[in-house]
Amino acid sequence: MSKRPKLDESGDSDDLQALFDSIAAQPITSPSPAVVQAVAKDVADDGAGDSDELQALFDAVASKIEHTEEPSARSGSDTEISGSSADSDAVFNRIGQMTRQLHDTLRELGLNHALQDVAKAMPDARQRLDYIAQMTEQAASRVLNATDIARPLQDRTQHASAALRARWDRLYAGEMSPEEFRVLSADTRAFLGQAESDSRATNAQLMEIMMAQDFQDLTGQVIKRILQAAQTLETQLLQVLIEAAPPTVNVEHASSLMNGPIIDGKSRDDVVTSQEQVDDLLESLGF
């Protein structure tokens, strides 16, 4: 998180503008400034020049170094050397600063690309995750609704069967009158009809539960897309970090009590992975 404001700033076009201004203001009359200005203008126009243009800009500045160097190298007399060396020191300093600025800008432009991709990928991933949340919630509701319908039917069958079974047991034990048996027969016949229709209705709900699993196919595909995007983002952000991070980075492990489900519990020792471990921990604390 602490990196972000810095990254955002680095994309600031003010920096670029300052660079262009400083290059344009150079009072050197070698052929290169025209190239520099032209290239600089290109970069300014599209806001984020590609690396070819920047390479050209770099080359232009580099050739400028050679051009400015030539006069002092070719100069013959001692007095001339001492006089021009003070000038060339200033020029070298200036060029050094510009090269540094260019290097920074190159880096920043790289970051810019990465950040643009991140910015584009995020809303897409958010939408897709939204879709997954919707689909899974729908599926859960469908399944819960189906069980709400099917369970009373099963309960009815279970209870009626148990009651009839008890009455049939009495018949087999010879404890039933013929009149009672006639009633039992009629009740059993009615039960069989009821059981048939209840079974059919329960079956329909089982089918509904099965069909509710169709979300898995759809969300599975979407999750794969998000995984791809996340992987790309990770690579880019890692690159940004490697380029922009100071040598000593304080890695802060965010300590929070709201982390959601633990995905990698097996590889960590600060989490529990089963209810037994919860119970053991609580017991060890005296609860």
Next chain:
Amino acid sequence: MSDPKLKFLVVDDFSTMRRIVRNLLKELGYTNVDEAEDGAIALQKLNSTPFDFVVTDWNMPNMDGLTLLQTIRRTPQLKHLPVLMITAEAKKENIIAAAQAGASGYIVKPFTSATLAEKLQKIFEKMGRPA
């Protein structure tokens, strides 16, 4: 054994989870169940109607389960309520924090109906004993 008329409040921001817990409680014989979708709504309900038992998630918007638990323990007329946490938070420091805040039980998701039955049983046993 506990009274089947006990009034439960199930607090979770996911309706699916609320329904599952409600169904499990029904299976265990407790049919008097109300629901709240976060700690803030739960507190409103607890303050306006008498409840006997709170089952709460941890990670919720507006007011999380730990804050709800702490608030319940701070409120004189609510502090004796048993509070069972059912949560996906599985860090040891979570469990310790919940225990220190006065949770009556802690269940990690995903969980089974047997686990819920066992924890409820344990809490009722403790309540039955004079503190």
